[in-house]
Amino acid sequence: xxxxxxxxxxxxxxxxxxxxxxxxxxxxxxxxxxxxxxxxxxxxxxxxxxxxxxxxxxxxxxxxxxxxxxxxxxxxxxxxxxxxxxxxxxxxxxxxxxxxxxxxxxxxxxxxxxxxxxxxxxxxxxxxxxxxxxxxxxx
Amino acid sequence: xxxxxxxxxxxxxxxxxxxxxxxxxxxxxxxxxxxxxxxxxxxxxxxxxxxxxxxxxxxxxxxxxxxxxxxxxxxxxxxx
Numbered sequence: 001x002x003x004x005x006x007x008x009x010x011x012x013x014x015x016x017x018x019x020x021x022x023x024x025x026x027x028x029x030x031x032x033x034x035x036x037x038x039x040x041x042x043x044x045x046x047x048x049x050x051x052x053x054x055x056x057x058x059x060x061x062x063x064x065x066x067x068x069x070x071x072x073x074x075x076x077x078x079x080x081x082x083x084x085x086x087x088x089x090x091x092x093x094x095x096x097x098x099x100x101x102x103x104x105x106x107x108x109x110x111x112x113x114x115x116x117x118x119x120x121x122x123x124x125x126x127x128x129x130x131x132x133x134x135x136x137x138x139x
Numbered sequence: 140x141x142x143x144x145x146x147x148x149x150x151x152x153x154x155x156x157x158x159x160x161x162x163x164x165x166x167x168x169x170x171x172x173x174x175x176x177x178x179x180x181x182x183x184x185x186x187x188x189x190x191x192x193x194x195x196x197x198x199x200x201x202x203x204x205x206x207x208x209x210x211x212x213x214x215x216x217x218x219x
Contacts, residue, residue, distance in 0.1 A: 035219045052148055054213065056194070081218055093219045113219065122218030123148030136217040138149030139183050 005078035006065035008057045008122070013082050018096035022076035027098035029105035033113050035093030037086045041136075045129035051083040051092060054121035061120055068097065068112050073104040079112060081122055140164055142208045144173065149214040150188060153180040166190060167200035169210060189213050 004021040015034045022030055037049050061081060069077045075098040082092050095112050099105040124136040145158045154177050163169035170190075174182045190197055191211035192204065204210070 051218065054147055054191075054211070056191075117219040118216070120218045121147075121213060121216055123214060124217040125148070135149030135152060135214065137215040138217070139187050 002076045003065040003069040006062040010084040013091040013094040018078040021078040022096045022098040027075040029102040031105040031109040032096040050125040140206045150212040166202040
């Protein structure tokens with residue numbers, strides 16, 4: 001029904017802020033997700049990640065959020081992706097979805113994450129502890 | 140037809156510049172030219188890329204490019 005928050009930002013993300021943003025008297029369930037920078041990938045030790053976005057990324061995340069907010073079973077949606085240099089443990093993707101019932105909220109939140117990963121024009125450069133780096137998913 | 144090519148992320152890293160101008164009539168012609176001009180590293184990346192032509196996403200390599208078109212080279216997304 002409502003997109004409360006949809007943004008691409010260089011500022012640190014708070015999942016709690018997203019949960020609070022979708023809270024609603026009609027919502028019996030709030031499901032949230034944090035995509036967090038981890039210290040390993042493919043068995044190698046990771047020291048930092050940099051996310052960069054295409055200029056259209058803010059528009060795209062708003063479009064995706066609006067699609068989920070338009071679902072009749074969804075009460076409210078909040079989703080943000082962080083860009084820039086992130087450290088281990090930093091939140092890169094924060095989402096929260098509220099709905100009348102938990103099943104609907106779990107499903108919508110999981111699908112929202114999948115959709116953001118598939119459609120949002122954002123890229124990730126991974127730096128390993130040996131100094132090597134790679135663009136994730138790029139051949 | 141002069142067209143502007145903008146590179147992002149891994150494609151930018153393969154080429155070493157953000158943007159360049161090329162002469163090409165179709166997207167296929169342009170992509171072939173880019174592969175020839177920039178060598179093996181970009182050649183490896185290009186098949187995985189999608190393209191934005193004047194802001195519209197396409198994988199249609201037969202697409203005819205208008206003079207002054209802006210073509211963005213987008214490697215596979217890796218957000219989240």
